[in-house]
Amino acid sequence: MSEVTLRMLFDVDTDAIGRRADGWLRMAGSIDDACEELIRVSRDLEHVWPDGPAAEAAAARGHDLRSEASNAYPPCRRIGDALRLHADTLRGLQGRVQGIAAEASGRGFSVDVTTGTVTAPSRMFTESGSPQIVAQQIAAYVNEFRAILAQAAESDASTADAISVNLPDATAGFGTLGLPPVDEATLRDQQGRTPKEVNGWWRTLTPEQQEQAIRDFPELVGWLDGVPSTDRDVANRLVLTTRMDALRSDADAHARRLADLLMNDPRNRFEIQRETEAMNAAQSQLDKLAEVDKALQRLGPPGLLLGVDGSGDGRVVIAVGDPDTALHTGVWVPGLGTTMEGNTVDNVKRMQTVNAATDLYLDQPGQVSTVYWLGYDAPDLNNFSVVGEGRSEQGGPSYLHFMEGLRATHDTGPSHLVAMGHSYGSTVVAEAALTGRLPVDDIMVQGSPGMHTDHASDLMADPRHVWAGSAGNDPVSETSNVTKYTQLVPIAGPFIGDAYDDGHGVSPHEAAFGANQYVVDTSGHTHYWEQDSESVNNQARVLVGQYSRVGTVHGSPPPDVVP
Missing domain, CATH: 3.40.50.1820 (Alpha/Beta hydrolase fold, catalytic domain)
Known part of the structure; x- marks a missing residue:
């Protein structure tokens, strides 16, 4: 890699880098959406086609496809993020160079951005009363430019590394090996982090890992600030449906038990009271959730359930x-x-x-x-x-x-x-x-x-x-x-x-x-x-x-x- 110069830093088109970052990030978003759709339409395959060699082959191929597509998302996202950071970093450094050059020019110095040199007219040495002070000022400006160029070179190198390590293997692509599932302890650890940290962690997961976390721990994902709203909606609707079904079952079971007691053991007041209270408690929670379900049905597609308990x-x-x-x-x-x-x-x-x-x-x-x-x-x-x-x-x-x-x-x-x-x-x-x-x-x-x-x-x-x-x-x-x-x-x-x-x-x-x-x-x-x-x-x-x-x-x- 060639040495970074002030002229290179001045001439770099940070907007062009930003556009490339946006392209990678848009592609990451498209991959994420496609993976979610693939996961959604194929998740029930094993239930509707459970047996036989063809079913096993289809399940295996489906797993490989989901993993391969899912594994492409994080590298694509990381490249986009790296380019976005690089564009912002270079834009800030350009501003610093321009500010230093303007200050130096205002004080009578000449700045050559092609060579990276700072000079002073001879009169400044004779009129200042201390040529050493003028030389020190020149050295200070040069050192500032060198520090800026070092930051630019570091950003350039780290961005190049981020791109190279995230490119697919020429023969195996991103691979079909699924990453480890997200466990409950990991999710609970996120509850003590800031939403920004949670969002950064969530974005490192593949779509398959996100889907697995939502499926296995919806009550945790649904209330986790920093998780995208559409993912929280999926998790919370799963919580809502599952909990309503369980409460209906509980309320019905207690109602049947109560009816049996009233008919066959009406003097057992303790059990009658216990079953009545349990039935009413289940029905009370069910009524709360039914109101939420009603509100969502009236809202239709614009509605997102971001939390429910x-x-x-x-x-x-x-x-x-x-x-x-x-x-x-x-x-x-x-x-x-x-x-x-x-x-x-x-x-x-x-x-x-x-x-x-x-x-x-x-x-x-x-x-x-x-x-x-x-x-x-x-x-x-x-x-x-x-x-x-x-x-x-x-x-x-x-x-x-x-x-x-x-x-x-x-x-x-x-x-x-x-x-x-x-x-x-x-x-x-x-x-x-x-x-x-x-x-x-x-x-x-x-x-x-x-x-x-x-x-x-x-x-x-x-x-x-x-x-x-x-x-x-x-x-x-x-x-x-x-x-x-x-x-x-x-x-x-x-x-x-x-x-x-x-x-x-x-x-x-x-x-x-x-x-x-x-x-x-x-x-x-x-x-x-x-x-x-x-x-x-x-x-x-x-x-x-x-x-x-x-x-x-x-x-x-x-x-x-x-x-």
């Missing part, structure tokens, strides 16, 4: 549109009184309504993903949980981790990410934002009781990207309404009102908070998503970054997002 109070995450490919993504946290079995369908409809409203402001549909995130235990009206910070302090880290996962899995290209929350859900968003690590471009809330701070600048460095809406008669976000309602509660009412204010702080739509208050033309606490309302249209405008079109009561909107 029917145990306890239940957790569920459903996306309308793929957040990994969307130009704009909003992740909405529901609040007070939300339950998995009672609200999933309606809350997903809200996300559909916001998503559909964005079509008014974009050149083509399908550029937005809206995500319903019930990844925490929402407070209810049966206890004092709504007045405290405990539920949001528990939910904030999970929400933060999920949002970091969306950043890690998003495909190349622009991505505008918005954190959204309603009612107590806004306090979950706040807890994530107050860490200073929430990777979003905007925060938008509705009917918020307060966000655990008195200043929007504590949530985002630029408070112009914090948005709040509040209906005039919302009993949750309007502090005067909270006080009015709690005064009607004997003895405990004033205590609840004071605790509410102390627990959550000033409502973010108040001018003193420093956020933008957008116009809301709906009524009450639960109608912010009425179709064709100014409330939902303003949410859509924020979501697609068309801030100048948002109707505001007060605030200072930032410049629009440039597509």
